[in-house]
Amino acid sequence: MNDNIKEKLKFRIAISKMDSTEDEKTNKIASIKKLGLVACTIISISGVAFAGNTIIEKIWKVPEPIENPAFEITEENKKFNISEEEAKEIAIKKLKKAGLNSDILGSDNYKADVESDKIMYRFETEDDYSISIDGFSGEFFEIWNNQTQSQNKDEKISKEEAKKVANKYLKQFDIDTTGYDITEIKSYDAKKNSEKDEEEGNYVSIKYLKKYDETYNPYEYICIEINAKDNKFEYIRTENEAFDNNELKITKEEAIKIALMEDENVESNKIASVDATLEVVKMNTKAYERSLNKEEFYKPMQTVDYPDEARKYYLIDERIRNAWVVTIKYEDNYKDVVKRYTEGIWNYFVDSTTGEIIGGATMYYSN
Numbered sequence: 001m002n003d004n005i006k007e008k009l010k011f012r013i014a015i016s017k018m019d020s021t022e023d024e025k026t027n028k029i030a031s032i033k034k035l036g037l038v039a040c041t042i043i044s045i046s047g048v049a050f051a052g053n054t055i056i057e058k059i060w061k062v063p064e065p066i067e068n069p070a071f072e073i074t075e076e077n078k079k080f081n082i083s084e085e086e087a088k089e090i091a092i093k094k095l096k097k098a099g100l101n102s103d104i105l106g107s108d109n110y111k112a113d114v115e116s117d118k119i120m121y122r123f124e125t126e127d128d129y130s131i132s133i134d135g136f137s138g139e140f141f142e143i144w145n146n147q148t149q150s151q152n153k154d155e156k157i158s159k160e161e162a163k164k165v166a167n168k169y170l171k172q173f174d175i176d177t178t179g180y181d182i183t184e185i186k187s188y189d190a191k192k193n194s195e196k197d198e199e200e201g202n203y204v205s206i207k208y209l210k211k212y213d214e215t216y217n218p219y220e221y222i223c224i225e226i227n228a229k230d231n232k233f234e235y236i237r238t239e240n241e242a243f244d245n246n247e248l249k250i251t252k253e254e255a256i257k258i259a260l261m262e263d264e265n266v267e268s269n270k271i272a273s274v275d276a277t278l279e280v281v282k283m284n285t286k287a288y289e290r291s292l293n294k295e296e297f298y299k300p301m302q303t304v305d306y307p308d309e310a311r312k313y314y315l316i317d318e319r320i321r322n323a324w325v326v327t328i329k330y331e332d333n334y335k336d337v338v339k340r341y342t343e344g345i346w347n348y349f350v351d352s353t354t355g356e357i358i359g360g361a362t363m364y365y366s367n
Contacts, residue, residue, distance in 0.1 A: 056249070059139040059321070060356040063285045063314035069114050071308060080117040081135030084109065091131045094140050098172045101127040108263050115313050134239075140173070142237035152202045162204035165231045166224045175222060175238055180208040183216060190242035202228050210243070217243040217280050218367040219320050225360065243280065243320045246353040250255035252276050255324030258355055259348040267346070269330040276326040281349045283321060285314040287360030290346075300361070301342045322352040325365050 070077070082090075089105060095102040103126040112118035119135035128146040133139070157165070165183070170177060187201025203225055210220035219241035225234040250258075255276050263271075289312065290297040300306040326348045334340035342362055349359035 047329075051162060056354050058354050058356055059319065059351065060283075060354070060358055061317065063288055063316045066115065066313040066315060069309075069311075071111070071314045072116055073109060073111055073119055075117055077111065077117045082133075082138045083120045084121055086138070087133040087135060088123060090133050090138060090140070091121070091123050094143075094173065095125065095129070097174060100129060101125055103127075108190075114308070115315060116318045119253040137240075139240070140175075141239065142235060143173070143233075144235045145233055149188050152227055152229040155228040156202055157204055157226060157231065158200040159185050159187060159204055160199075161231075164281060165226050166206050166233075169224060169233050169236060170222065173236060175236070177208055179210055180217070180220075180222060181211050183207055183209045200228075203234065204228075210240075212243060212245045215245070215280060215322070217241075217245075217320060219243065219280070219282060240318055241282070243316075244322075246322050246351070248278070248322065248352045250324065250350065250352050250355045252278075254355065255350040256326055257354075258336065258350050258357065259324075259326035259328065260289070262287070262348060262357055263328060263346070266294055267328075267330065269333060271328055272331045273327070273329045274326065276324045276350075278352065279323060279325045279365070280327065281323045281359060281367075283316060283319050283323060283349070284359035284361075285316050285341060286362075287348055287357050289314070290360060298339075298342055302338050319358075321349075321358060323358060324350040324352060325361075326350055327365065 084107060088107070088321050092102045092104065104123045105126055106124050108122045108124065108130075110120050110122065112120050117136075120132050120141060121135055122130055122132045124130055128142040130146060131140065132141040132143070134141045161186070167177075175283075184205075184207040186205050187198050188195050188203040188205070189198075191203040205223065205225040208222040209216040209218060211217075219239065220243065222236075222238045224236045226232070227234050256274055259276075260274065261272075296312070300311055328346050328348070330344055330346075333346065334344060345363050347361040347365040348357055349361075350356070351358045
């Protein structure tokens with residue numbers, strides 16, 4: 001990465017630290033005032049009170065509505081990203097280091113999300129590879145080998161051999177697997193057009209996740225798929241979204257109570273069952289949006305060709321947290337199959353440290 005890119009990234013980090021420093025000062029002053037009032041603070045979170053001798057800072061902030069969501073890259077977005085030329089330079093260096101042809105023919109850039117300023121810079125090479133660079137971090141995101149598009153239905157590779165080939169490519173692309181475990185490995189039968197749990201296949205996909213103690217962060221991952229034909233990779237993708245690895249202070253029973261109290265204000269249907277599992281989740285606005293207007297929340301899911309322009313979008317700090325995913329299954333009073341499918345189950349994300357509801361999901365939730 002050249003000095004210009006480093007300086008731009010340092011500037012973005014410095015601004016972020018300035019903001020967080022000011023927040024820390026404010027929070028410390030508030031904490032001192034509270035400690036002066038009571039020696040033992042009783043905190044009430046989502047209607048559940050508990051005693052303790054420490055103050056737990058709340059992390060949830062009311063999401064800001066995006067008034068004029070941009071679906072295409074804007075000049076404003078570009079201010080928060082490295083430039084296309086800087087991204088191209090990074091892509092060329094990565095290709096050269098991997099021993100691939102670095103001649104770039106063109107680009108096809110896109111926004112990572114309508115609710116984000118992040119730009120993904122995607123470049124097409126002379127040898128038919130597509131390589132993408134994260135505009136926020138300036139890091140390699142993924143590469144696709146478009147040379148292998150003719151489907152392999154005959155040659156096979158074992159899972160063990162695929163792992164060896166994968167390790168070779170990850171070293172070639174300078175992707176460090178220290179602290180990662182293989183958490184998923186699947187073989188694919190092209191003739192049957194299905195994944196299968198057998199020791200060999202025409203294609204084998206491997207997923208690595210970053211491990212913290214006994215917890216895996218699904219947002220720090222490496223994925224690679226190997227084609228048995230010539231042992232070439234189909235794609236390689238890696239992403240590193242930092243995990244707060246926050247403490248477990250809220251019990252399963254407390255999390256369920258918090259979720260049920262919130263649900264009383266949203267859902268009129270009777271509950272058939274409720275359970276909770278501890279997961280690593282990304283904060284989102286879904287539970288918040290559902291609480292504002294349940295009918296409006298479900299409308300895009302239940303309407304064919306619902307226009308993107310009609311949807312509501314919000315800004316939120318997408319932190320990665322340990323949370324109880326409280327799954328509520330409602331009694332089946334739905335005459336409409338679409339309503340049953342979209343509304344029959346709801347998941348609340350209850351932060352394992354603060355007890356706040358920090359997101360949600362429809363149907364059965366799985367990372």
